[in-house]
Amino acid sequence: MHQKEIEQRRTFGIISHPDAGKTTLTEKLLLFGGAIQLAGTVKARKATRHATSDWMAIEKERGISVTTSVMKFHYRDFEINLLDTPGHQDFSEDTYRVLTAVDSAVMVIDGAKGVEPQTEKLMEICLLRNTPVITFINKLDRDVLSPLDLLADIEKKLQIECVPMSWPIGMGKSFRGVYNLYRKELQLFTPGAKTRSGEVFVIRDLDDPELDKRLGSQAAELREDIDLMEGAANPFVYEHFLKANQTPVFFGSAINNFGVRELLDAIVELAPSPRPRQATTREVLPSEEQFSGFAFKIQANMDTAHRDRIAFVRICSGKFTRGMKVRHNRLGKEVTLANATIFMAQDRASVEEAYPGDIIGIHNHGTIRIGDTFSEGEELKFTGIPNFAPEHFCRVRLKNPLKIKQLQKGLTQLSEEGIVQVFRPLTNNDYILGVVGVLQFDVTMARLFSEYSVEADYEPADYAAARWVTCADREKLAVFEKKYRNNLALDSEGNLIYLAMSEWRLSNTMEEWPDITMHKTMEHS
Ligand code: GDP
Numbered sequence: 319m320h321q322k323e324i325e326q327r328r329t330f331g332i333i334s335h336p337d338a339g340k341t342t343l344t345e346k347l348l349l350f351g352g353a354i355q356l357a358g359t360v361k362a363r364k365a366t367r368h369a370t371s372d373w374m375a376i377e378k379e380r381g382i383s384v385t386t387s388v389m390k391f392h393y394r395d396f397e398i399n400l401l402d403t404p405g406h407q408d409f410s411e412d413t414y415r416v417l418t419a420v421d422s423a424v425m426v427i428d429g430a431k432g433v434e435p436q437t438e439k440l441m442e443i444c445l446l447r448n449t450p451v452i453t454f455i456n457k458l459d460r461d462v463l464s465p466l467d468l469l470a471d472i473e474k475k476l477q478i479e480c481v482p483m484s485w486p487i488g489m490g491k492s493f494r495g496v497y498n499l500y501r502k503e504l505q506l507f508t509p510g511a512k513t514r515s516g517e518v519f520v521i522r523d524l525d526d527p528e529l530d531k532r533l534g535s536q537a538a539e540l541r542e543d544i545d546l547m548e549g550a551a552n553p554f555v556y557e558h559f560l561k562a563n564q565t566p567v568f569f570g571s572a573i574n575n576f577g578v579r580e581l582l583d584a585i586v587e588l589a590p591s592p593r594p595r596q597a598t599t600r601e602v603l604p605s606e607e608q609f610s611g612f613a614f615k616i617q618a619n620m621d622t623a624h625r626d627r628i629a630f631v632r633i634c635s636g637k638f639t640r641g642m643k644v645r646h647n648r649l650g651k652e653v654t655l656a657n658a659t660i661f662m663a664q665d666r667a668s669v670e671e672a673y674p675g676d677i678i679g680i681h682n683h684g685t686i687r688i689g690d691t692f693s694e695g696e697e698l699k700f701t702g703i704p705n706f707a708p709e710h711f712c713r714v715r716l717k718n719p720l721k722i723k724q725l726q727k728g729l730t731q732l733s734e735e736g737i738v739q740v741f742r743p744l745t746n747n748d749y750i751l752g753v754v755g756v757l758q759f760d761v762t763m764a765r766l767f768s769e770y771s772v773e774a775d776y777e778p779a780d781y782a783a784a785r786w787v788t789c790a791d792r793e794k795l796a797v798f799e800k801k802y803r804n805n806l807a808l809d810s811e812g813n814l815i816y817l818a819m820s821e822w823r824l825s826n827t828m829e830e831w832p833d834i835t836m837h838k839t840m841e842h843s
Contacts, residue, residue: 351391429462609636708752
């Protein structure tokens with residue numbers, strides 16, 4: 319039974335650059351899964367979420383964003399958990415961290431634009447973790463780049479081999495559909511059709527006269543394309559996909575619901591079920607009987623007065639049952655998971671049982687930190703839920719110096735929640751904040767005010783990049799520390815971090831000091 323539950327689960331996230339079509343695709347996936355009935359539901363939410371970058375407005379939307387963080391739906395015999403990767407203004411470390419809780423990712427590329435910066439950043443995290451990625455090239459109903467150029471762009475910028483699973487016939491006004499190379503099926507596109515699947519024809523081989531009947535002169539074009547591509551493309555090798563060395567590629571148009579079913583089929587047929595996870599002592603298999611999981615995201619609840627938090631816990635092994643007792647590893651305490659929540663597309667429902675791959679929400683009053691492990695029996699600590707090197711920095715200006723204690727407390731707690739990273743320079747008493755998405759600065763200030771009664775604002779700090787530094791040779795590290803004292807700080811867990819004024823400076827320093835290891839991520843202690 320347990321094994322079956324595991325095999326039926328797929329937990330994934332969508333990575334994309336803003337406007338590539340993530341929201342549209344999410345909505346279509348949820349429609350297929352019957353999780354929402356009406357098109358426009360997800361869009362409307364996005365509109366309210368992005369109408370303003372004002373934190374207070376976002377605050378009002380929090381209740382909604384909690385439920386949209388995890389979207390659970392069924393497709394065929396599968397239980398699918400789609401985790402939201404916040405983008406646009408709400409891009410933050412959470413966006414990266416969600417990718418530590420998935421087993422695979424779908425990369426959406428705007429066919430007219432190719433690989434864009436945010437996709438590159440998110441793919442870097444996937445590749446770092448060998449997360450398998452399925453690619454969906456979107457907006458074929460528009461004039462896009464040639465499919466071969468798109469594949470070349472992905473291979474060059476993302477260092478991953480592309481294996482087209484389908485091939486588009488025409489584009490923009492002359493877009494006729496896609497030919498599925500593996501199933502040998504022709505799927506025709508009818509502009510504006512609201513049908514979920516479109517017409518599908520099985521083709522015996524590319525010389526099938528049916529092809530000419532359906533496509534006219536574009537049949538010859540397709541044959542030529544496929545000839546060209548087959549000479550150049552690599553065969554699909556499942557193991558290479560699992561190691562993120564290869565990505566299967568689909569073409570379609572999310573807004574027209576075209577190619578979405580194929581993508582969903584690929585998610586259940588190709589993407590892996592919950593995978594083993596590395597803990598400090600050993601690898602933990604999903605099939606193990608005892609429960610284990612880790613917190614990858616913490617969200618303040620609507621009622622800030624109660625400092626109520628929801629910790630999102632990804633289940634790694636065993637079975638969750640309501641009211642079960644587990645060990646909270648960092649605190650060394652037994653806790654009862656009484657009021658866990660499971661997340662649906664539109665509602666939260668209280669959960670009786672859940673399995674590896676599922677995400678449960680645990681209410682707490684600030685005792686849970688990012689990266690905390692919960693386990694039954696054995697003492698475990700999962701690795702791979704790190705902090706990510708920030709890209710934007712500011713210095714906190716406290717308006718009332720008497721509030722320094724509260725400031726300290728607030729910043730400590732907000733950093734434990736993963737809202738912001740706090741650094742203390744070696745040479746002064748400043749509080750330097752670091753984030754990967756700039757909105758987090760406003761979020762931090764607003765929450766310091768509303769939850770800790772601390773009035774503060776921030777000014778830009780002259781840094782552009784950061785790396786944690788370690789070195790096996792203590793003497794060398796001491797020399798480095800002496801030379802770069804003004805650029806070194808400690809993070810909230812006491813790890814040494816180098817703050818560089820520019821990317822250029824950083825790479826220079828790295829070249830000059832080959833024995834000093836510069837880390838882009840840092841595990842929680
Ligand atoms: P997100 O920012 O990645 O979530 O992107 P959205 O899903 O909001 O889409 C951005 C814009 O692209 C919207 O105006 C969509 O209507 C449009 N869009 C999405 N998919 C398609 C598509 O397949 N074809 C065309 N022509 N437009 C699309």
